[in-house]
Amino acid sequence: MNNKLIFLFLISLLVGSCGPSKNATSKKHSKTRVAVVRKTPESLSEKKAEKPTETLESTSTTKVYADVIMEYIDRYKDISMVEMQRYGIPASITLAQGILESGAGRGTLAKTANNHFGIKCHTGWTGGSVSHDDDEKGECFRKYENPHESFEDHSKFLTTRGRYAFLFEFGKGDYVAWAHGLRKAGYATDKRYPEKLISLIERYDLHSFDKQVLGNSYVAVEKETKVSVHSKENVHIVQKGDTLFSLARRYNVSVEQLMKMNELSGEGINIGQELRIR
Structure with missing residues (x-):
């Protein structure tokens, strides 16, 4: 009997020493914890604030991001080049005007009327129309079935009105002359309209589409090309690196x-901008 008890005791000791330890069991069944960092509304707004914005002013004052402008360019570059081939208007000018006038497609007229160029009804217009506040309240603006109609009508508008005829004497890729010429012909009342167009063209390489259309006949723009009521001696064309202080x-x-001579509200200036210096 004693031998049997001793045998059972030894067996129990052996089983206890070979079984899994408490630490091993805990390690086997433990789950890895993953820290999840949730962005607070404050952190999201801060990140959005860091993203560069641009305010596009004309028939709509719209704040957009650079990626919105890039999407607009990608969507309408082909039709702009087709219009250049058909009517001789630089694709860079068409795109820059579309971006500026429509707020890169985000402005009120673009959304409600597919009007990307701020063209008003004018005498003889028989198409659709919408009422929109611009220089005056409740002005009549053209309405289109789709954006492509707006692009085509923009080309016809410039080619059929006598006041724009002199623009077609410029080089087909001379966006600087075209930008200043549009302002001179009265397309927009904004005195800085040419500089805004030129700045968009050069920052987003819109002149590359002129080059695609013209091929070997493309002639690079000379920065001094401009249409101005001021003499060249009294005008400076802003170049890269220029600041009001250096000028x-x-x-x-x-x-x-x-600032006073050029009616500037701030010290910011853009490449291609025409500044009076005397």
């Missing part, structure tokens, strides 16, 4: 004088 020192005037 004030160069021409021996104060920053305040430059």
